[in-house]
Amino acid sequence: MKRPVAVVGVGQTQHSSRRADVNIAGLVREAVDRALQDAGLEHTDIDAVIIGKAPDMLEGVAQPEQFLVGAVGAHMKPMLRVHTAGSVGASTALAAVTHVASGLYERVLTIAFEKQSEGNAMWALSPNMPFMPPLVAGAGGFFAPYCRAYIQRSGCPAHIGALTAVNARANAAKNEYAHLREPLTVEDVLESPMLWDPIRFGETCPSSDGAIALVLASEAAARKGPRRPAWIKSGASYAEAMWVPGRDQVSPLAGRTCAKHVYDQAGITDLWNQIDAAEIYVPFAWFEAMWLENLGFCAESDGWKIIERGEQKLGAHLPINPSGGVLATNPIGASGMIRFGEAALQVMGRAGEHQVEGAKTALGHAYGGGAQYFAMWIVASDQ
Amino acid sequence: MSSLRNVAIVGFAQLPVVARDLHRTSPEMLYPVVRQALADCGVERDAIDFQIAGSVDYMDGRPFGFVAALDVMGSWPPRLDLHLEMDASFCAYYAWLRMQAGDCDTAIVVGHGKTSEGDPRRVLNLQLDPYYQAPMGLDPVSTAALQASAYMARSGVSDRDLASVAAANRTAGARNPENQLHTAATPDELLKTPWAVEPLRSGYLPPVGETATCMVLAAEGKAESMCDRPVWIQGVDHRTELQTIGARDLTQSASARLAAEQALAMAGLQTASEVDVVELFALTPAEELILCDALGLDAQAARPVRNPSGGPLCGYPIMSTGAIRMAEIFRQLSGRAGARAVPGARRAIAHATQGHCLQHNIIWVLGTDRRWA
Numbered sequence: 001m002k003r004p005v006a007v008v009g010v011g012q013t014q015h016s017s018r019r020a021d022v023n024i025a026g027l028v029r030e031a032v033d034r035a036l037q038d039a040g041l042e043h044t045d046i047d048a049v050i051i052g053k054a055p056d057m058l059e060g061v062a063q064p065e066q067f068l069v070g071a072v073g074a075h076m077k078p079m080l081r082v083h084t085a086g087s088v089g090a091s092t093a094l095a096a097v098t099h100v101a102s103g104l105y106e107r108v109l110t111i112a113f114e115k116q117s118e119g120n121a122m123w124a125l126s127p128n129m130p131f132m133p134p135l136v137a138g139a140g141g142f143f144a145p146y147c148r149a150y151i152q153r154s155g156c157p158a159h160i161g162a163l164t165a166v167n168a169r170a171n172a173a174k175n176e177y178a179h180l181r182e183p184l185t186v187e188d189v190l191e192s193p194m195l196w197d198p199i200r201f202g203e204t205c206p207s208s209d210g211a212i213a214l215v216l217a218s219e220a221a222a223r224k225g226p227r228r229p230a231w232i233k234s235g236a237s238y239a240e241a242m243w244v245p246g247r248d249q250v251s252p253l254a255g256r257t258c259a260k261h262v263y264d265q266a267g268i269t270d271l272w273n274q275i276d277a278a279e280i281y282v283p284f285a286w287f288e289a290m291w292l293e294n295l296g297f298c299a300e301s302d303g304w305k306i307i308e309r310g311e312q313k314l315g316a317h318l319p320i321n322p323s324g325g326v327l328a329t330n331p332i333g334a335s336g337m338i339r340f341g342e343a344a345l346q347v348m349g350r351a352g353e354h355q356v357e358g359a360k361t362a363l364g365h366a367y368g369g370g371a372q373y374f375a376m377w378i379v380a381s382d383q
Numbered sequence: 384m385s386s387l388r389n390v391a392i393v394g395f396a397q398l399p400v401v402a403r404d405l406h407r408t409s410p411e412m413l414y415p416v417v418r419q420a421l422a423d424c425g426v427e428r429d430a431i432d433f434q435i436a437g438s439v440d441y442m443d444g445r446p447f448g449f450v451a452a453l454d455v456m457g458s459w460p461p462r463l464d465l466h467l468e469m470d471a472s473f474c475a476y477y478a479w480l481r482m483q484a485g486d487c488d489t490a491i492v493v494g495h496g497k498t499s500e501g502d503p504r505r506v507l508n509l510q511l512d513p514y515y516q517a518p519m520g521l522d523p524v525s526t527a528a529l530q531a532s533a534y535m536a537r538s539g540v541s542d543r544d545l546a547s548v549a550a551a552n553r554t555a556g557a558r559n560p561e562n563q564l565h566t567a568a569t570p571d572e573l574l575k576t577p578w579a580v581e582p583l584r585s586g587y588l589p590p591v592g593e594t595a596t597c598m599v600l601a602a603e604g605k606a607e608s609m610c611d612r613p614v615w616i617q618g619v620d621h622r623t624e625l626q627t628i629g630a631r632d633l634t635q636s637a638s639a640r641l642a643a644e645q646a647l648a649m650a651g652l653q654t655a656s657e658v659d660v661v662e663l664f665a666l667t668p669a670e671e672l673i674l675c676d677a678l679g680l681d682a683q684a685a686r687p688v689r690n691p692s693g694g695p696l697c698g699y700p701i702m703s704t705g706a707i708r709m710a711e712i713f714r715q716l717s718g719r720a721g722a723r724a725v726p727g728a729r730r731a732i733a734h735a736t737q738g739h740c741l742q743h744n745i746i747w748v749l750g751t752d753r754r755w756a
Contacts, residue, residue: 002485023514055446056468060509062441063468066738067512067626076641079623079743080477083440083468085447091465095477102483103385127445239434239464241454254461369450373464 001101004383006222006229007344008107009039009215015179015329018117019209024059025071028113028211032072035109035213040226043073046215047105052082052092052112053333054368057124059115072111084237086139086281086368088112089212089336090375091237096216097377106221112338113211114331121207121332137196140204140284144196146371147286150250151198154289154301161203161285162189163307165327168282171314172324174353179208179329203285203327210331212338219383228381230344233361234265235377242370249371255294258374263296266378268361271297275378276359277319277346279339281366283326288312292320295365314354322346322354336366340377347381387649389753390482391606391613394599395710396420400563400592400698403499409443412595413495414455420491420597424609428457431599432487434464435478437471437702441506442496452495463487470494471596472664472705472735472745479616482602489605492598494703503591503701510739512626521628523666524588526739528580530633531669535582537634540672542582546570548668548682549587549696556693558722561707563592563698587668589699596703598710603753612717617730617754618650621745626738639677639734639744646732650748655680658748660715660731661687662708666695670741674734678746687731691715691723705735705745712749 011034013019019027036042049072051065061067065081068074082092089112096110122138150156166186172178189202222229238261240247240254247253268274280295282288289303297318298306306312312320321327323342326335343364345351351359361380367373396419398404404412421428434456438449449466458464463486467474471494478490504522511517511526534540553568568586576586599609606613622638622645625631643655655661655678665671671694675682680689692711695704712731714720730750737743 002483025512055440056509057440057446059513061513061517062506062509063439063738065468066510066623066742067516069623069742070625070627074623075625076622076638078621080473081468082465083449084464084466085450095465098477098481098484098486101486102480104480104483124446127447237464238461239453239458240461241458242450243454244459247459252461257461369447369453372450372453372458374461 002103003101004219005097005100005232006217007214007232007379008217008222008225008229009035009041010341010345011035011038012177012212012338012341013210015177015208015210015331017179017206017208024064024115025068027115027209028068028111029071031211031213032109032111035215039215041107041215045107046073046109048078048099048108049074050080050082050092050096050099050108050110052088053114054085054088055124057119058121058332059118084368084373086332087237087336087366087373087375088368089334089338090340090364090366093214093337093340094235094237094375094377097232097235100216100218107215107217109213109215111211111213112334114333115209116207116331117209140196140199143284144199146249147198147284150286150290154304156289156304159186160289160304160307162186164285164288165189165203167313168321168324168327171322171354172328175323176352178324179206199284205283205326205330208329208331210329210334212334212341214337214341228348230347230379231383233378233380234262236261237375239373242372250290251294252371254372255367255374258376259295262376262378268378274361275363276361277322277356278363279321279323279325279342281326281336281339282321283330285327288320319356322351322356336375339366340364344379347379386755388483389603389615389755390479390600391615392598392709392713393601393606393610393613394420394424395713396423397561397596397707397710398594399561400594400700402563402590402592404593409448409495409497410451410455413452413493416595416597417456417491417493420599424599426609431489431491432463433478433481433490434462435474435490435492436466437469437474437494438496439468439702441509442498442501442701444500452493456493470702470705470735470737472709473621475598475600475706475709476619476621476745478600479619488602490600492600493596494706495595496593496700496702498591498593498701516628523739524583525580526628527667528583529628530740531667532582533633534669534673543570543574545587545668546573548671549573552690552694552696555691555723556697559693562693563590583667589666589696592698592700594700594703596706598706614713614716614749615753616747617750618646618748620645620649623743626742628740633740636673636677636741636744639674639741642744642746643678646746646748650754652748655732656687658687658730658732659728660691660712660725661689662692662711662733663690664695664705664708664735666699673741688725691725708733708735709747716749716751
């Protein structure tokens with residue numbers, strides 16, 4: 001990056017299964033208003049708007065950013081619409097970072113949303129590929145074999161998914177914006193119905209309505225703001241092809257490449273001790289162990305041991321998803337940016353009840369497609 | 384304007400635009416153009432730092448249509464990547480911005496869309512807000528007709544004037560082998576075509592087609608070795624405006640005007656009339672005249688030459704039409720325009736739009752010379 005970029009405002013909506021009190025524009029506006037207020041800015045201070053969401057089939061509006069121009073205050077401004085499947089919230093924020101880093105923009109508003117109650121997510125996420133039998137039953141049907149392959153090759157015990165889900169809910173109970181905040185027990189999860197073997201109902205993300213907006217600013221603009229900013233130390237989004245012989249779907253090379261890129265740029269050499277909190281994209285509980293390995297927090301096949309030892313809990317050595325993560329809140333298109341925003345809140349010291357004490361450096365992570373798209377950033381309290 | 388990085392278009396490949404590429408999927412169409420664009424630049428995929436694609440799921444009729452494009456873009460090992468749900472011209476803007484941020488030196492920018500999988504008029508109705516405008520059944524032809532009649536009422540432009548603008552495009556387009564329509568047409572012939580939606584006749588509207596495109600961008604230092612005559616980006620800006628048809632003055636394009644002012648200022652130009660060629664992404668003759676107004680161009684003047692390619696009225700592949708406008712300027716300024724070459728062209732404007740009634744506009748000022756020292 002040519003020049004420093006900071007997060008100076010974070011705003012998210014109340015997430016729930018059906019926000020019947022607002023339409024799509026109202027939902028997005030709620031996040032935008034909160035982000036601008038948080039940054040102490042007005043719409044007139046914003047130079048460009050970068051917006052992202054997952055497939056438009058989720059709401060049934062093609063390129064909905066076009067009708068949302070008024071709601072997000074983009075009239076007469078540059079606006080771009082990003083779509084990189086599940087990782088989109090994160091890659092959208094990174095596209096906004098580029099705008100400020102280029103030197104051509106001072107303050108950029110970036111937004112991600114999904115209002116899944118407008119449509120049927122199961123249908124929208126079951127693409128019918130040409131010349132292939134329609135085998136995909138939603139994202140869970142697609143990713144269940146990935147989880148099974150992980151369990152088989154790592155020796156991950158059957159209760160790890162439940163431990164992950166229970167911890168996510170315990171954290172979400174401390175997050176006022178989270179969708180699912182009711183506590184769960186390991187027994188609850190293990191007794192819940194099997195949806196896509198090995199993924200049980202209790203190990204699955206919800207379908208949520210929600211939006212998040214971030215205000216990004218140059219160093220000069222950030223220093224004028226009312227709050228301590230979160231400095232973006234590095235960020236990158238990588239993608240890999242699907243049909244590569246020998247491609248490792250359980251621990252994709254794109255994830256490892258992206259992680260190395262952001263660690264190298266941020267000068268991180270000792271993950272375990274330099275990263276204080278991580279918000280990673282875990283739509284199905286098994287992915288938490290999988291991503292701990294893919295991100296390099298431990299050796300291959302050791303990810304589940306971190307969870308079994310409880311080292312990923314809030315208050316333990318490496319808090320993973322202190323917000324409750326995707327398992328508690330999943331407006332798909334917004335989920336990646338919520339990871340980024342929550343990582344920023346941690347290093348700003350403003351995460352409320354789910355604050356990781358003394359967090360100085362945090363990782364935000366999202367993935368999408370057939371585990372092909374990865375987007376990550378490292379944020380820190382010090383420039 | 385402070386000094387920016389000089390970035391050039393160094394390669395472009397496309398398939399000829401057709402109504403339906405019967406035997407190929409969207410990725411199958413894209414693969415040969417990616418290979419061709421790289422071969423023209425004399426490089427392999429590893430020489431490219433960044434890739435970006437433009438497509439829209441609703442045109443493919445399925446979610447995640449763009450994911451399959453990763454395979455044919457050479458995404459192994461994994462690549463720095465982004466996908467926009469926008470015309471590839473806007474993708475080129477992001478790639479250019481990334482070079483300004485120092486995050487890459489070279490990029491491929493692809494556009495693809497299998498429009499024949501669905502009914503574009505029906506699909507593009509779904510771009511309108513789902514509460515008030517979409518349920519009325521408005522589609523892009525009917526909203527364009529509202530804009531055309533508003534423009535005619537304000538400007539006094541007649542049906543024959545629209546026919547003349549359309550005929551000029553069709554006549555120029557007969558010289559362009561990439562086009563979907565290759566037949567010249569006279570104003571009198573077009574005036575006899577039936578109303579699509581009054582005041583727009585079927586002869587004033589483009590055939591929707593499909594293609595795949597790949598543009599290669601490179602920063603100074605790399606561009607020179609990839610192309611004998613790189614075409615340099617001298618200025619660019621894009622702006623959007625409210626969608627609501629009833630809340631806008633449809634007789635003009637405020638967003639195109641502002642984008643043009645900003646792009647010209649970046650290029651160090653006073654007016655758009657200082658360029659030799661303009662390629663406008665106008666889907667009706669009325670849009671072309673509204674864009675001329677926004678750019679401050681006299682629609683009757685011989686220079687700059689307007690749409691020597693034939694413009695979108697000779698073929699409208701959704702998601703690539705804006706990229707093709709840039710490509711046409713690349714061809715004009717790098718000696719690749721064949722029978723449609725504009726003699727002595729050194730500087731030009733490429734425009735793209737998306738949304739109903741010219742909602743979002745991007746203006747590129749391109750030239751044979753580097754803008755910044």
